[in-house]
Amino acid sequence: MKNINTDEQYFYPFEANEPMAIATEALNVYYHDEYHAINDTSLQFKQNQITALIGASGSGKSTYLRSLNRMNDEVAKVTGTIDYHGVDINQPDIDVYEVRRRIGMVFQQPNPFAKSIYDNITFALKRRGITKKAALDEIVETSLKQAAVWDQLKDKLHQSALALSGGQQQRLCIARALAVKPEILLMDEPTSALDPVSTAQLEQTMKQLREQYTIIIVTHNMQQAARVSDYTVFFNAGQVVEYNKTNKIFTRPKIQLTDDYLSGNFG
Amino acid sequence: MDNKLKQQLHTKSKTAKYEQRGKLASIMMLVLIMVVVLGIIGFILIKGTSMFFNDKIKISDFLFSTFWNPGGKTPTGNPAVGALPMIVGSFSVTLLAALVATPFAVGTAIYMTELSSKRGAGVLQVVTELLVGIPSVVYGFIGLTVVVPAVRHLFGGSGFGILAGTIVLFVMILPTIVSMTVDALKSVPNHYRQASLALGATQWQTIWKVVLRSASPGILTAVVFGMARAFGEALAVQMVIGNAALMPHNLVSPSATLTSVLTAGMGNTVMGSLQNNALWSLALLLLLMSLFFNLLIHLIGRKGAFKK
Numbered sequence: 372m373k374n375i376n377t378d379e380q381y382f383y384p385f386e387a388n389e390p391m392a393i394a395t396e397a398l399n400v401y402y403h404d405e406y407h408a409i410n411d412t413s414l415q416f417k418q419n420q421i422t423a424l425i426g427a428s429g430s431g432k433s434t435y436l437r438s439l440n441r442m443n444d445e446v447a448k449v450t451g452t453i454d455y456h457g458v459d460i461n462q463p464d465i466d467v468y469e470v471r472r473r474i475g476m477v478f479q480q481p482n483p484f485a486k487s488i489y490d491n492i493t494f495a496l497k498r499r500g501i502t503k504k505a506a507l508d509e510i511v512e513t514s515l516k517q518a519a520v521w522d523q524l525k526d527k528l529h530q531s532a533l534a535l536s537g538g539q540q541q542r543l544c545i546a547r548a549l550a551v552k553p554e555i556l557l558m559d560e561p562t563s564a565l566d567p568v569s570t571a572q573l574e575q576t577m578k579q580l581r582e583q584y585t586i587i588i589v590t591h592n593m594q595q596a597a598r599v600s601d602y603t604v605f606f607n608a609g610q611v612v613e614y615n616k617t618n619k620i621f622t623r624p625k626i627q628l629t630d631d632y633l634s635g636n637f638g
Numbered sequence: 639m640d641n642k643l644k645q646q647l648h649t650k651s652k653t654a655k656y657e658q659r660g661k662l663a664s665i666m667m668l669v670l671i672m673v674v675v676l677g678i679i680g681f682i683l684i685k686g687t688s689m690f691f692n693d694k695i696k697i698s699d700f701l702f703s704t705f706w707n708p709g710g711k712t713p714t715g716n717p718a719v720g721a722l723p724m725i726v727g728s729f730s731v732t733l734l735a736a737l738v739a740t741p742f743a744v745g746t747a748i749y750m751t752e753l754s755s756k757r758g759a760g761v762l763q764v765v766t767e768l769l770v771g772i773p774s775v776v777y778g779f780i781g782l783t784v785v786v787p788a789v790r791h792l793f794g795g796s797g798f799g800i801l802a803g804t805i806v807l808f809v810m811i812l813p814t815i816v817s818m819t820v821d822a823l824k825s826v827p828n829h830y831r832q833a834s835l836a837l838g839a840t841q842w843q844t845i846w847k848v849v850l851r852s853a854s855p856g857i858l859t860a861v862v863f864g865m866a867r868a869f870g871e872a873l874a875v876q877m878v879i880g881n882a883a884l885m886p887h888n889l890v891s892p893s894a895t896l897t898s899v900l901t902a903g904m905g906n907t908v909m910g911s912l913q914n915n916a917l918w919s920l921a922l923l924l925l926l927m928s929l930f931f932n933l934l935i936h937l938i939g940r941k942g943a944f945k946k
Contacts (some may be wrong), residue, residue, distance in 0.1 A: 442836060472838030482829035485852055495837035498847070544833070551838055 423596035426606035475548035481540035483532035538569025686922025735807035743815035778877035798880030822856025872897035
């Protein structure tokens, strides 16, 4: 890691033997070849932890998140390395489809397909050649259980996913992402379209998922970051200002700018 | 002061009067158009059925007999007003043209919306619009000078026939289907694609299983529109199909469509005669078919509308 802590930037010093799920080194993202959305960002994400990315609108946190599983390929230029178990997955010869299977994503708006609940979950599996009904049934059940909606949905697996409530749809999207057995789950403001009750339930689910998955979540909601995450990264204007343990960053931020943001003095 | 206010509120202002006049003008235009449309439909209905009422011809003779020579008799002595050869001809060219055009059109539309750069899509857009703008007589002329001889060389016969008609119609309806399919693909919400890609599906799997699947009602509508156009096209088809009101034996034997017989025959008959009335019955058949296509489009549209 090349990060040097200064008055303007602080990075949590991970020990060398702590297991990392994914890390970026000098990541830069440009839109339309000119707008520099992410500037030289080097971050590590610890395995089986929830890391929250916070920051004002336009600070680049979503852009950064979407770069991790190459979802920005079509819309932006991403330079630098993304280290995934020793492999730089930001190379042109990398199979992006395999990357995205291993690094799943849940979006801001629940976006189930206009298919049945069952078909939503088995969609990616069938594309990967899993067609045995018994195997599919089992994966549908385990993923819905992991997303904590099995009890609500088990009797209507063959009904349209669009008929579900927003919270159920978002859980279905999580189950759909889990069905391909990823290692990392990227969540881009997953609760911003949900009501407070569904939000609280989803946060509970995230904490359970942490035991098996590494979660990186972008959130606008600082309380949410404080509630669910183990580590928090504060982005400002395409740069990381502070990366620290969540309890530290919210009680005693190292950088003045972080303090200002968290106490509502700007943004 | 109070009186002035009262007066202002009670008398119609200039703008209120303008509004009334505008509404009135709009309604008058509408009524005029309605009268014209209903008039046309009524006229065709009356003229198209007069053969059955005035000349006492059975509808079954019209729809199922294969002899077309209005005024003459079939070998068995029935009036030779059988429209079956033209019905078969019309449906053959329409279905075949749609069948050939659909894969090309969907492929082009996928390229334009999903694969090409914005600039490439723009160029293709201009090309499709250009194809729409070419008058049908020009298509027919090209068909006559290029397609018919080519068919003659490759498949024998005179070259005139359903195959030549299909090829000409294929090119003519292609842009219609392309541009409507492009609209259908564009209306597929982007988050469907994102969701699919984020699950590790390839771009092709995403297009095939998600985008095309959700756009299928729109694509179907596009195909039906193309078919309606093909069914109603007269001039270009008339120039290449051979205009022989016979049951088509094969794809290269001269045959006819409802429209081609109409255009060829309408100048040569006397109003009110059986020959003339038989042509009106063909026109009625065309009208009914176009109503049918319209109905189909509405049904597909209602069933396939996006629920967000």
